[in-house]
Amino acid sequence: MHSVPSTPDSSGTPESPGAAALARTDPRLPLHARLREVIAERVRSGEWSPDEPLPAESALVAHYGVSLGTMRRVFRDLVDEGLLERRQGTGTFVRRASLDASLFRFFRFGAAGSGFPRSRILSAARQVSTRTIASALGITPGSEVLHLHRLRLYGEQPALVEDIWLPLPLFEPLERIAADDLGDLLYPTYERHCGQIVAAATEELTIEAATAADALLLGCGRAEPVAVVERVARAHDGKPLEYRRSRGPAHTFRYRVDIR
Amino acid sequence: MHSVPSTPDSSGTPESPGAAALARTDPRLPLHARLREVIAERVRSGEWSPDEPLPAESALVAHYGVSLGTMRRVFRDLVDEGLLERRQGTGTFVRRASLDASLFRFFRFGAAGSGFPRSRILSAARQVSTRTIASALGITPGSEVLHLHRLRLYGEQPALVEDIWLPLPLFEPLERIAADDLGDLLYPTYERHCGQIVAAATEELTIEAATAADALLLGCGRAEPVAVVERVARAHDGKPLEYRRSRGPAHTFRYRVDIR
DNA sequence: AAGTGGTCTAGACCACCAC
DNA sequence: TGGTGGTCTAGACCACTTG
Numbered sequence: 350m351h352s353v354p355s356t357p358d359s360s361g362t363p364e365s366p367g368a369a370a371l372a373r374t375d376p377r378l379p380l381h382a383r384l385r386e387v388i389a390e391r392v393r394s395g396e397w398s399p400d401e402p403l404p405a406e407s408a409l410v411a412h413y414g415v416s417l418g419t420m421r422r423v424f425r426d427l428v429d430e431g432l433l434e435r436r437q438g439t440g441t442f443v444r445r446a447s448l449d450a451s452l453f454r455f456f457r458f459g460a461a462g463s464g465f466p467r468s469r470i471l472s473a474a475r476q477v478s479t480r481t482i483a484s485a486l487g488i489t490p491g492s493e494v495l496h497l498h499r500l501r502l503y504g505e506q507p508a509l510v511e512d513i514w515l516p517l518p519l520f521e522p523l524e525r526i527a528a529d530d531l532g533d534l535l536y537p538t539y540e541r542h543c544g545q546i547v548a549a550a551t552e553e554l555t556i557e558a559a560t561a562a563d564a565l566l567l568g569c570g571r572a573e574p575v576a577v578v579e580r581v582a583r584a585h586d587g588k589p590l591e592y593r594r595s596r597g598p599a600h601t602f603r604y605r606v607d608i609r
Numbered sequence: 610m611h612s613v614p615s616t617p618d619s620s621g622t623p624e625s626p627g628a629a630a631l632a633r634t635d636p637r638l639p640l641h642a643r644l645r646e647v648i649a650e651r652v653r654s655g656e657w658s659p660d661e662p663l664p665a666e667s668a669l670v671a672h673y674g675v676s677l678g679t680m681r682r683v684f685r686d687l688v689d690e691g692l693l694e695r696r697q698g699t700g701t702f703v704r705r706a707s708l709d710a711s712l713f714r715f716f717r718f719g720a721a722g723s724g725f726p727r728s729r730i731l732s733a734a735r736q737v738s739t740r741t742i743a744s745a746l747g748i749t750p751g752s753e754v755l756h757l758h759r760l761r762l763y764g765e766q767p768a769l770v771e772d773i774w775l776p777l778p779l780f781e782p783l784e785r786i787a788a789d790d791l792g793d794l795l796y797p798t799y800e801r802h803c804g805q806i807v808a809a810a811t812e813e814l815t816i817e818a819a820t821a822a823d824a825l826l827l828g829c830g831r832a833e834p835v836a837v838v839e840r841v842a843r844a845h846d847g848k849p850l851e852y853r854r855s856r857g858p859a860h861t862f863r864y865r866v867d868i869r
Numbered sequence: 870a871a872g873t874g875g876t877c878t879a880g881a882c883c884a885c886c887a888c
Numbered sequence: 889t890g891g892t893g894g895t896c897t898a899g900a901c902c903a904c905t906t907g
Binding site for chain 4: 639640641675676677678679682696697698699700
Binding site: 379415416417419438439 | 880884
């Protein structure tokens, strides 16, 4: 028997189609780490939409010429990383984040408003970016951004005041949508009208005194403490998509962390 | 499911020594999940100290009669869970948490105090537990607890006021230690003198107005907003070990979260 | 040098889901 | 029914740490 243990490369042995991509990665890394980067790069490039499954693991195993165990290790890492999700019997999918609900983990409101909060867009207009906004969005100061100002309420109870800034060439389609049609959830709107998928975010919590304008909108006293959540939302490739500043009365603020 | 085809139970075939423990788990679960619970239970029972390695994976593979791949899956899950840590060439160890530094992720102080904060114990005394304390510690209201009151400072700058409650039969040894000898870090002290290892914690952040006493200690105005961090620290088996309430000036508060 | 965990492979069978 | 991911096994070799 001519056992073929390792597919020696001597003659014109046809390599796996994906071998070239693997060869471009750091050869000092373990194979699973190298393959993980290759797959992650394909995901970040937007090659697969969150609605279409990736090729089956068996197909990718053949494509890259690795074993099933290695391929599964790659997938498990990417799932842990939050890039993918797997559904048995269905396939492997690019994960689409659902961050809109997350903000409300920070605030507790009268149990009355158990449902989802409504949004009222107070204004939507072009604006020249300040240094802070430009820095958050990774753009050059002075370039134009779209600015949304909105109020979120539970029933008639004001809960949060938000300012949202979006880099402008990218989010131009939103300008042609009536403020009332933007919907309560913005991220699906970003995806539908601008093709931008929010995949991750960084939030920073601080405490400040309410401005006169915010106090009026929130129905709290002037200079009363408010909790401020600053969020930068990003695409899979890390590109900043949104800079958001949300304020809510400090007495409604509560946040839980579990430490390992 | 996934009945193990090998090792039929027909004759007097000697089963693996660990088979009995596995048999006590829910047979509908995958083998790796069942074995994970068995190992986790042994860890939580305190069978291994954080300084002694667990048996090598080869030994456990033989003991439980599972394959190496399954054993490794179990270990990887337990590492992800934060229960264990593995060091190549050295062994697998019960993880000991290092939570003392974590509190200071919540607060930013003058970059001056770049080092570690000092602790000044203001008082240490027995106390009858209130309902709140008893509920946090999972003990019956009215039972005795040890109460520590301390101030943490960067240089001469007050940073945090803390109240710490410890269930009393357990932490009695601390009463015989001079307040000045408790040290800046309490968790190593708990381990050394009471044999209690803190493995996890839950923290809850809220915003309140400073009490007169706290304002005095923190050097801030009366009724100024303060950030409150309430922590329940637990052993590996989930038993509450400590209830802690830390307050710091709101303007020094800052917290970052990364959302997948 | 011996023992530990880390990587990788090959192949079998099972459970779930959609068509 | 066919294809997907999930589980489990067996065994080889490598890399790291310690004595």
